[in-house]
Amino acid sequence: MKLSIANIERHRNGICGAPFYALIFDDPDQGRMLGIVFKQEHHVAVFNLDKLALGNIAFGYNSWRGDRYEPHLRRAIALWEEMEG
Numbered sequence: 404m405k406l407s408i409a410n411i412e413r414h415r416n417g418i419c420g421a422p423f424y425a426l427i428f429d430d431p432d433q434g435r436m437l438g439i440v441f442k443q444e445h446h447v448a449v450f451n452l453d454k455l456a457l458g459n460i461a462f463g464y465n466s467w468r469g470d471r472y473e474p475h476l477r478r479a480i481a482l483w484e485e486m487e488g
Contacts, residue, residue: 406475411483424480427452432466436476438476447473 407429415422426438435452447469454465 404471404475405428406472406479408479411480412433426476426479428476428479436467438472440473440476440480445470445473447476
């Protein structure tokens with residue numbers, strides 16, 4: 404899977420929520436995407452940004468297999484954290 408990462412940010416999610424990373428990336432097959440990656444393994448959500456902009460959050464229409472994206476997104480996060488140092 405060849406993803407092009409545009410932006411990564413860490414969110415602390417308030418004072419008691421689980422922190423997560425938000426990634427904007429391009430999937431050549433699906434378009435511009437938003438990935439939400441939590442620290443716990445297998446906790447990844449992926450959405451198509453164009454569909455989100457239209458208000459589409461429906462399962463089956465704007466839901467993507469997080470397990471397919473997870474290794475690529477976690478690798479990008481690790482590299483980003485290395486550079487942020």
